[in-house]
Amino acid sequence: MKTPQKINDQIIAIEGVKKNFGDVTALDGVSLNIREGEFFSLLGPSGCGKTTLLRMISGFDSPSIGSVYIGGSDMTNVPPNERPTNMVFQSYAIFPHLNVAENVGYGLKKQKLPNDEINRRVEEALALVDLEGFGARESHALSGGQRQRVALARALIMKPKVLLLDEPLSALDKKLRETMQSELRKLQRTVGITFVLVTHDQEEALTMSDRIAVMFDGKIAQLDTPEGLYKRPKTKRVASFIGVMNFIPAKVVASTKTKLSLEVEFLGKINVTASNKIKPGDKITVGIRPEMLTILYGETDKADNVFSGMIVSASYYGDMTYYEVELKNTDINVMVSMRNTSGRPVLLTGTTARVGWGCESITVFDG
Amino acid sequence: MSSRPPKSLLTYAVLYLIFLYAPVILLPLFAFNDSAIIALPLSGFTFHWFGLLWDTKALHEALYNSLLIAVVTAIGSTTLGIFAARAAARYEFPGKRGIVGFIMVPLVLPEIIVGVALIVVLIQLGLSLSAWTVIIGHVLICTPFSIAILQSAFNNMDRSLEEASMDLGESKIGTFFRVILPLVTPGIISSLLISFTISLDEFIIAFFLTGTDVTLPVYIWGQLRFPARLPAIMALGFLMVSLSFFLLLTAEYFRRRANRLTGNHTRSDNGIFQ
Ligand SMILES: Nc1ncnc2c1ncn2[C@@H]1O[C@H](COP(=O)(O)OP(=O)(O)OP(=O)(O)O)[C@@H](O)[C@H]1O
Ligand SMILES: [Mg+2]
Numbered sequence: 001m002k003t004p005q006k007i008n009d010q011i012i013a014i015e016g017v018k019k020n021f022g023d024v025t026a027l028d029g030v031s032l033n034i035r036e037g038e039f040f041s042l043l044g045p046s047g048c049g050k051t052t053l054l055r056m057i058s059g060f061d062s063p064s065i066g067s068v069y070i071g072g073s074d075m076t077n078v079p080p081n082e083r084p085t086n087m088v089f090q091s092y093a094i095f096p097h098l099n100v101a102e103n104v105g106y107g108l109k110k111q112k113l114p115n116d117e118i119n120r121r122v123e124e125a126l127a128l129v130d131l132e133g134f135g136a137r138e139s140h141a142l143s144g145g146q147r148q149r150v151a152l153a154r155a156l157i158m159k160p161k162v163l164l165l166d167e168p169l170s171a172l173d174k175k176l177r178e179t180m181q182s183e184l185r186k187l188q189r190t191v192g193i194t195f196v197l198v199t200h201d202q203e204e205a206l207t208m209s210d211r212i213a214v215m216f217d218g219k220i221a222q223l224d225t226p227e228g229l230y231k232r233p234k235t236k237r238v239a240s241f242i243g244v245m246n247f248i249p250a251k252v253v254a255s256t257k258t259k260l261s262l263e264v265e266f267l268g269k270i271n272v273t274a275s276n277k278i279k280p281g282d283k284i285t286v287g288i289r290p291e292m293l294t295i296l297y298g299e300t301d302k303a304d305n306v307f308s309g310m311i312v313s314a315s316y317y318g319d320m321t322y323y324e325v326e327l328k329n330t331d332i333n334v335m336v337s338m339r340n341t342s343g344r345p346v347l348l349t350g351t352t353a354r355v356g357w358g359c360e361s362i363t364v365f366d367g
Numbered sequence: 368m369s370s371r372p373p374k375s376l377l378t379y380a381v382l383y384l385i386f387l388y389a390p391v392i393l394l395p396l397f398a399f400n401d402s403a404i405i406a407l408p409l410s411g412f413t414f415h416w417f418g419l420l421w422d423t424k425a426l427h428e429a430l431y432n433s434l435l436i437a438v439v440t441a442i443g444s445t446t447l448g449i450f451a452a453r454a455a456a457r458y459e460f461p462g463k464r465g466i467v468g469f470i471m472v473p474l475v476l477p478e479i480i481v482g483v484a485l486i487v488v489l490i491q492l493g494l495s496l497s498a499w500t501v502i503i504g505h506v507l508i509c510t511p512f513s514i515a516i517l518q519s520a521f522n523n524m525d526r527s528l529e530e531a532s533m534d535l536g537e538s539k540i541g542t543f544f545r546v547i548l549p550l551v552t553p554g555i556i557s558s559l560l561i562s563f564t565i566s567l568d569e570f571i572i573a574f575f576l577t578g579t580d581v582t583l584p585v586y587i588w589g590q591l592r593f594p595a596r597l598p599a600i601m602a603l604g605f606l607m608v609s610l611s612f613f614l615l616l617t618a619e620y621f622r623r624r625a626n627r628l629t630g631n632h633t634r635s636d637n638g639i640f641q
Contacts, residue, residue, distance in 0.1 A: 058534060060530055060533075060534075080530070080533045080534050081533045081534070081535075081536045081537060081538060082536075085534075086534055087530075087531070087534045089527045089530070089531060090527075091525060091527050093525060093527040093528050093530065093531035095528060095531070095532075095546060096528075097549045097550060106532070106535050106537075106545075107535035107536050107537070110535065110536050110537050110541065111536065154535065155534075155535075158535060158536065
């Protein structure tokens with residue numbers, strides 16, 4: 001059996017993992033490395049295999065093919081109770097017959113530690129999640145946010161190498177969710193443990209993670225930093241899953257070593273950085289984020305390239321306004337987002353607008 | 368806020384309860400009546416009939432048989448119920464629905480059919496009738512009740528509780544004792560009490576399979592031929608009804624607790640005990 005080459009500081013290595021449930025393929029050849037101490041997210045739509053992958057790491061499911069390494073040793077067939085990982089379950093799985101302190105100390109009790117030490121560490125763990133003095137509270141008398149903190153304390157007290165979190169915030173309301181997002185991030189920095197978070201909320205993944213693996217249909221579509229994913233999405237699917245992106249068909253008219261010359265439908269000729277996959281004659285798509293497009297007010301506003309269109313809808317968000325602009329003489333609509341600043345009133349539906357853009361903000365997708 | 372039921376419904380409910388319980392209420396009336404004849408008007412208060420029960424040796428033997436049978440039946444059917452309910456709640460296997468449904472059939476089979484069928488089989492097997500043959504019959508009819516009670520306890524249990532326990536380093540056996548058992552214990556107690564009560568009160572199967580080890584209901588049946596013993600039977604009946612009632616209420620208390628513990632956080636089923 002081959003062992004994974006220890007790349008500097010990786011803590012988890014997943015190699016060629018496939019998982020079938022009957023004829024459903026939940027994971028279809030996943031390989032990835034997670035670094036020690038990072039906040040790593042698995043992001044993807046419902047049913048793409050995020051939970052399944054997390055359960056491979058925790059040991060609740062074993063791969064049909066492939067291996068899982070944690071801290072350099074092969075854990076593929078090691079049961080969950082012998083793995084250096086702990087999990088925060090989506091339902092929190094607080095033991096209903098035990099109070100808060102007994103829940104948090106559950107794992108330590110198995111280790112047969114003296115009671116004083118258990119009590120001391122339970123108090124520490126509760127303090128870590130801002131639940132000092134809640135030890136004697138019955139578990140059914142907790143709010144959603146408190147249950148979540150108990151689940152966190154119960155896992156962290158075990159001092160795991162990796163903390164796994166399966167959509168831990170999805171049951172909370174928006175306000176509490178946002179508070180917990182920043183608290184979780186802070187907590188991760190405090191304890192320095194590797195966190196692996198499963199989420200289908202792209203905003204959550206972007207704001208919390210060091211790196212994100214975007215998954216579709218049991219495969220990893222792209223693994224990158226939040227900024228990398230947003231700025232350099234590899235496929236149209238990733239681009240539209242992470243934020244909003246406008247897609248416009250284009251054709252390659254010429255290419256040099258460093259530049260591609262494109263004929264973009266309705267917009268005209270542009271030059272972008274070359275990619276070795278794309279040759280002249282190929283039909284491709286260009287993508288541009290709404291915030292990279294600007295509505296030009298009056299004659300003073302200038303841009304490298306300009307097209308005009310009609311505003312078909314305007315959504316006001318306070319700090320921002322989102323416009324949907326229909327390109328002249330086409331049925332192509334593009335989204336434009338504008339920061340609301342003084343002197344730039346919100347434009348009405350039906351007005352004609354000039355939209356400016358720059359070539360450097362364009363992403364090219366083959367196909 | 369719940370609104371009041373309409374008057375007609377209330378009247379109906381009261382009449383229904385009277386019809387259901389009037390005969391049972393007659394039991395204590397005559398059990399404490401100072402007369403050997405079961406008829407109104409009542410002629411005075413006495414504990415005499417209870418004293419008579421105390422002095423009847425044959426009755427004690429029947430009581431002993433009944434208790435033995437009921438205890439063994441309760442343990443037997445609850446044990447089988449635990450296995451079946453756990454399997455039904457946790458594992459997927461081909462024909463699961465059919466098999467579980469099939470186990471529940473004795474619930475609706477007429478007891479006389481079960482009794483006759485069992486006696487034929489047991490005699491064919493060459494077994495002689497005794498308390499143990501009654502136990503076999505009682506386990507057969509009590510197991511579906513046990514399964515029904517335990518299944519709701521096991522089914523309601525969130526699977527992730529077990530996984531959380533394993534995740535925190537506990538073994539499978541440790542998880543069973545530290546998480547699963549405490550959560551289903553109220554269900555187990557409820558199942559024990561209900562199968563105990565069913566067995567204690569059951570007559571038809573006991574009548575067919577009892578041989579010489581008569582149970583209390585069979586003993587009562589035998590005594591009915593002697594009118595003079597009727598008041599004592601009333602006293603015995605009163606004791607048995609009281610005991611059954613107490614056991615069933617206790618069982619219901621534990622069943623509700625099981626539902627509450629295993630993560631049914633709905634507050635909707637608020638009964639007399641909450
Ligand atoms: N135990 C199982 N038996 C059969 N199919 C399963 C099982 N677990 C998962 N699957 C299937 O595998 C696929 C991936 O499931 P998984 O739970 O990993 O998705 P997910 O990405 O976590 O989705 P969600 O965001 O909805 O939780 C789904 O199609 C699911 O139906
Ligand atoms: Mg999931």
